Amino acid sequence: MNFYPLSIITLLFLSFTTVIGAEVNIYSHRQPFLINPFLEKFTEETGIKTNVVYATKGLAQRLKAEGKNSPADIILTVDIGRLYIYDDLNLLASVNSDILDRNIPQNLKSPENKWFALSKRSRIIVTSKERVKEGQITKIEDLADEQWKGRVCSRPGSHVYNRALMASLILSLGEKAAEEWAKKFVGNLARRPQGNDRAQVKAIFEGQCDISIINNYYFGKLKYSDDPSQREWAKSVRLIFPNQSAEDRGAHVNISGGGVAKYSKNKKEAVALLEFLSKAASQKMYGEINFEYPVNPNVETTEELKSWGSFKSDSLPIISIALKAYEAQKIIDKVGW
Amino acid sequence: MTAFESNQDLWVHLVNTVLPIYVVNTLFLFLGVLTLAGGLGISTAWIITYYSFFGKKVIEWALILPLACPAYIIAYVYTDFLEYAGPVQGLIRNIFGFNSAADYYFPEIRSVMGAIFVMGFVLYPYIYILARTGFNNSPRSLYETAALYGRNKFFAVGLPLCRPYIVAGLALVAMEVLSDFGTVEYFSVQTLTLGMFNVWIGMNSISAASQIAIVTFVFIIILLVLERKARSSQKYNDTSKRLNNISPKELSLKKALFAICFCLVPISVGFIVPIIILINNVFIGLKPDSFFAIFPVLLNTIFIGLTATLIIILLAFFSASSAYFSKNRALVIIYNSAATGYALPGTMLAIGVVIFFGFLDKFTGNIVFLGGTIYGVIFALTVRFYAVPYGGVISGYSRIPSNLFDASKSLGYSTISTSYKITLPLIRTSIIAAAILTFVDIVKELPMTLILRPFNFETLATYTYQFAHDELMIEASLPAFFIIITGLIPILLLQNQLNSFFHSKN
Known part of the structure; x- marks a missing residue:
């Protein structure tokens, strides 16, 4: 038992110093057990390590208070309301990515490319x-x-x-x-x-x-x-x-989505994660793991979801x-x- | 800070719509839980202190166990158990041949009454523990006097003498109730705390939410001040140490059985039934992987619990001693107001801490970055749970005869050596009991750890929450079970200390 506090402290000090290898730090409103399958695959494909803090409330306030010092690189949320709070508090960076532009329709992202829907639920x-x-x-x-x-x-x-x-x-x-x-x-x-x-x-x-x-x-x-x-x-x-x-x-549809933190120190990795989540394979996983619909128009809905019936969704811009x-x-x- | 923004329009709307409901529900819940927990805590403490019967040794200790159960977990468990489809109502339908909900009346668990039930039965041990110390420390001579005059021992002596202890316990329970979010959210009871979150998340106004938080905060402070005022008129120092031994009265078999059954009610409702349901769930969803996943989480929890408890106890002892010796009113007020941190919902407190750290980190230019570290979590826990031992230690002090200090001072000992030589041994057991309470509270703590923790850091409570939040009771049961077990460890290990705490004669 005795060595444990020591090892924690050592680990903490290590975490202050620069870490070898690329990393991306995630503030998530989605439970770890739901996003872990995605993150494991992401790390496998890109070699980028992921770190997660999960909470249902208060992460936007934490990010805001941390300001430029914040270690967070990317925010993942469910519900447009929660996602928009980050935008409203001016905590997100604009992202220019051809992949995201291609994979996510106009009405499912912020007008300034600050946040992006990653899955739909009806x-x-x-x-x-x-x-x-x-x-x-x-x-x-x-x-x-x-x-x-x-x-x-x-x-x-x-x-x-x-x-x-x-x-x-x-x-x-x-x-x-x-x-x-x-x-x-x-x-x-x-x-x-x-x-x-x-x-x-x-x-x-x-x-x-x-x-x-x-x-x-x-x-x-x-x-x-x-x-x-x-x-x-x-x-x-x-x-x-x-x-x-x-x-x-x-x-009526709602979304889960994400955005890159304004003061992220690993912007490249954060964008890579968003892109990864918008790709066909991940979009399919949303359906397989959590019965959600893809936002990527080129990805087919899973067979299971199709069997519940096809439907047309309200085409309002989600931000409204x-x-x-x-x-x-x-x-x-x-x-x- | 955020509380000073003007939200006039929003407040007009709230006052005209939901605020009255929030206030009524909060008051109802508040009074209900205090009555239930107070009734259970005081009555069981009285029975255990003044009567002797077989099995008492086990029961006096088992009465503490519900303390280890987080209220929101018990709420989840009882909902499944008492709902229409649950085993209890199923049995009722089977026995009486009912076919639908319309055929009979059964109280709804997801209601204010349900919340009172759940919170009352898990929070009463605070009062039980403190009331027992109080009853134990009341001098026998006074009871004998009461008996001589034909007065009721409980109302004439026990209750008034024990009041500082009972109030300390009630204050803790009151603050727990006002800060609770998990239970009221699950039961959809619209209290001020739930309303706070509706305003914050729903209307995107953290400033109006903070203003609601301040309303509840002021409410609890007014209550505490009123109580203190009422008590300051009565001062009592016990000088008759020799006659302090209370000899419990042996009960006849019939009465003993009644006493046992009475005490078994809170033990069963607050501990045995929920733990059986949890264990049952654990077996339904048993996977070896989940056991291995929990091990590091368990270590994190114990580490955080021990560290924070140690810091809090040192602080509480230091502040209670200095408040007692210096008799400096300003100091006392500062310490007392620090203790009210307990009345704020954890999430709101966590946001306060986040803002404070953000400021500090900017101010110091990041020499030490506190935000999102384990130190931050421990700091927040300290702010929140400082009240737990403080109340106990202070009431321990209030019962030490002041002539002891005066004697020590007149012999030329300094305040510090007096504390070390006289006070510490006298209130040692109070401190151990307070440490157990604090540790258990920290193990159960959820909202602050959730928001403030570093990356990839889970405690048992946060780990349980990711499942419980989605009402995945089967998956949540294993870590929830470990929360309770972890809370039980110090109670078991320090059983002897606890016993001597209960039987201590100061």
Whole structure:
């Protein structure tokens, strides 16, 4: 035991001095167990070592406080709102990369090339296979219909995913209609908003409610869960990609993404990692590991995801969602979602 | 610093919409947990101190165990257990032949009541430990007097005499409740702390979030000041050391069984049931790889825990002693306000530390870079958990008769040698107990370590969190189990010390 503190201190001193070999330091809002498979492959291909700090909150404040001294090279996040906070605090560097320009569509990156979406997830409706008929619900707006009173479950509105959905409704319906929708939606709830997206599917399985909204990948996680009971939950629900009719806007999508830190000392390596993550092989991995959709238009969606149905996604520039977060939260507070 | 920006528009919105809900929920949770934890802690401490029955040795020690369980982990565990699909309700449906949730009433675990339940049952040991010391140190003569006058021993003597200890315990619990994020987030209970994060992350306004943090902070300070005011009118020094021995009353078999069952409730709810569920999960998801992965994480946790505990205990002893001897009011106020760091949510405190380090590193031109190092983590832990031993050490001091110091001083000994020769031995056991509490708290700590840690550095809590955050209970159970075990190690190792702490006569 005695040598351990010593070895830690030695390691720390070593970490202050210049390190041999290329490295890239990552501030991540994504759990290590989800990004490690990507990073291992990256190191294997490029020889660049990766170091990670993971936290759900506060990393932007840390980066800001560290200023020019920050060791961080790259930021990886889920949800456009979180990603945009870094941009808003002016913590990201503009990146000029032909590879990124080619792999990531215009509406899924920052106008100044400061951040880039790396995967897409769709916010979809799930309904009970038994208690809701196919075709009865086709769009998000339907969830405000009075016939579903006491039959809808939801995660709290203040969660980033619901806030982003709310923002997308403000953008497409206008602030007044969006608030009206939210009020009626909350009126239809079977129980106080609670639980994460898994818990919503579980509640439908248990019969506490019949309808909910989840991120598409949760369905995959449940369908292939190690826990047999979770696989049963998945079997009890039908997936609906909302707002698909020819004249409609398409399903709301959110992203995971990343950007290079403004004061990165390893910019070349950081850009290399972003490029790596936008490449076909990695884009496919997002689907295989986490049931997410590729952002790279040249990459095919995995067979599994295809089997859930194809869909058109809302083509709003993703940044507009982040810019409406404040208004969305206001409505959420007002209606008590 | 960020708290001084003007957010008038935002505050108008908050006051008109969610703020009243935040305040009501916070107050409800606060009073509920204090009542439950206080009731459990004081009643069990009283039973253990004043009665003797078979199995008491095991029970008096087992009553501390829930301390090792982080509240948010217990919240996860009980949700699965008590939910509609969980075994408890399943059993109820089977027995009574119910078919759906509409057929019967079962309280919802994801609610304010659920949060009170979970926090009350894991936080009561703080009060139990401190109340026991208090009861133990109350002189027997006073109980005899009470008996002579036909007064209730508990209300007439035990409770008033023990008050500084109980208050120290309640203050710790209160601060834990106000700073909790994990449990209230999981149960979707809209407290001020949850609201703070909605404003910060949702409305991208860290300054308004800090202002909410300050509201809760002021609230706890007002409470502490009020309590201190109320107490300062009563001063009591125990001089009757010889009569201090309390001889516990032997209970009849029937009463002994009742006492045992009573004490088993908090032990089972706060420890046995959750640990069984966790172990069960560990076996469901058993993979040898996960065991090997945990080993270095475990070492990190122990290293951080020991280092920070040592620093905190030294600081607490130093500050409590100097506050006691110097009687300098300014000093006392500084120390007391330092102890309120415990009432701030860890994440907010971590951000304060990050800003402070950023400033320091710029100021010193990077001679030592503190941001994102292990020293930073230890510093933050010190700021946060300094309150834990400080309260205990101070209440230990308040019970040492001042004539002892006066005697030592009049014999020509300096304050320092008095502390070393008189005080330290007298409050040694209090310090050990305080060290255990601190270590356990550090092992459980999540939000600050998460934000401040260096690259590739995991503690058991952060390692658990990456799974628990996604409600992957099976994967989270193994590291969560280790958090509890690690917290238990010092309790087990120092069992003798703890025992003598409980039975110490100052």
